[in-house]
Amino acid sequence: VSNYTALLLSRDGGTLYLGARELLLAVNTSHFHPGAPARRLPWGADEEKKRQCVFKGKDPQRDCHNYVKMLLQLNSTHLYTCGTCAFSPACTYINVQHFSLERDRSGKVLLEDGKGRCPFDPEYRSTAVMVDGELYAGTVSNFQGNEPTISRSQESRIALKTENSLNWLQDPVFVGSAYLRESLPAGNPEGDDDKVYFFFSETGKEFDYFENTIVSRIARVCKGDQGGERVLQRRWTTFLKAQLLCSHPEDGFPFNVLQDIFVLTPGQLHWRDTLFYGVFTSQWNKGGLGSSAVCAFPMRSVQQAFAGLYKEVNRETQQWYTDTGPVPEPRPGTCITSHTRHLKINSSLQMPDRVLNFIKDHFLMDSPVRSQPLLLQSRLRYHQIGVHRTQGLHGTYDVLFLGTDDGRLHKAVRVDHGVHIIEEIRLFPAGQPVLQLLLDQDKAGA
Secondary structure, three states: OOOOOEEEEOOOOOEEEEEEEOEEEEEEHHHOOOOOOEEEEEOOOOHHHHHHHHHOOOOOOOOOOOEEEEEEEOOOOEEEEEEOOOOOOEEEEEEOOOOEEOEOOOOOEOOEEOOOOOOOOOOOOOEEEEEOOEEEEEEEOOOOOOOEEEEEEOOOOOOEEOOHHHOOOOOOEEEEEEEEOOOOOOOOOOOOOOEEEEEEEEEOOOOOOOOOOEEEEEEEEEOOOOOOOOOOOOEOOOOEEEEEEEEOOOOOOEEOEEEEEEEEOOOHHHHHHOEEEEEEEOOOOEOEOOOEEEEEEEHHHHHHHHOOOEEEEOOOOOOEEEEOOOOOOOOOOOOOOHHHHHOOOOOHHHOOHHHHHHHHHOOEEOOOEEEOOOEEEOOOOEEEEEEEEEEEOOEEEEEEEEEEOOOEEEEEEEEOOEEEEEEEEEOOOOOOOOOOOOOOOOOOOO
């Protein structure tokens, strides 16, 4: 078994599902140890797809297999999974009880087109979250891998995606996504909508330097978005993004490449207290060859950035600048709220054309979401992060689990304004990075 590219813990914490090359596994977590027995579910690319993959010039050993890239809980009875299927991505359903792929009446596996949901290339990083039976995904939607997309699909509503021709995304590398119930508590005066957040690094076109500058981003869309009526049909009307800036407090040196994100929310009703923990590296070397930083961004700072000024792009020169001019009403990129309902706008389909035309060129916020490192490492790179909030004798503490690029796991505690490493565990031989880290919140404090 190779290429474990997807992990999912069942809601009761009793089963760990793994997606690998041509195979899915289910492991009982109470008997979890190297070599533990696992239920196996083969899911390979069919021979015709493999032949087409080779014909298109791909490597038959590396590229022309099915790499499972996504495993999500659809409901209590089924999982939803997607794989590369020899550069012809497909998705299907897993019956949890029997741990089997769902089939139609003729006995064939029920397959759905995975384009826009799952990458073609097994090396490409993507992200997805399931919200009430609808899939929100960040990936690439074509064979060449040069059409990035953030999309929503499934169920009965209109499928939405980012607009490629407007370059809302610039060669992104997706690292995570999260769903926050910002409509809660029910009956609150703002009447805001739930949101889905995406985290990635991409080329920062607003920085006109000699080389391509990478920037880290947080982007968001509204759950209730239905696209526009005339402008932005079948496209997001609420897509906005802002820079996540994790920089050294003394010299401002930027750790500009986001490697992983963990969204720590105390509970659905307390979404305003959410903390976005990220591990960052830099595209530039400083001191040693490998360096990384851990930064945390409070929801308050994220909201301030999305409520601030917009940047505007000049389509002829591709230059970016701060737009200090008048902003249409209701505020572009906003969800449907009590305020928009007061204006008799109850759906994105009723948004005025001037608002939607504005958002086409004003999808980037002017102010970054800033943070300073809680932890700096000059000689190693962190790849993965998980965070557990625990109750101690003197209050609550955030315990961080950090996977390195050389096979180690650091356990660290956040105290006041810093993070202190309290334990190091060697997981893999040196040179083998920690590529996936999944935290069981119920057992993390044990």
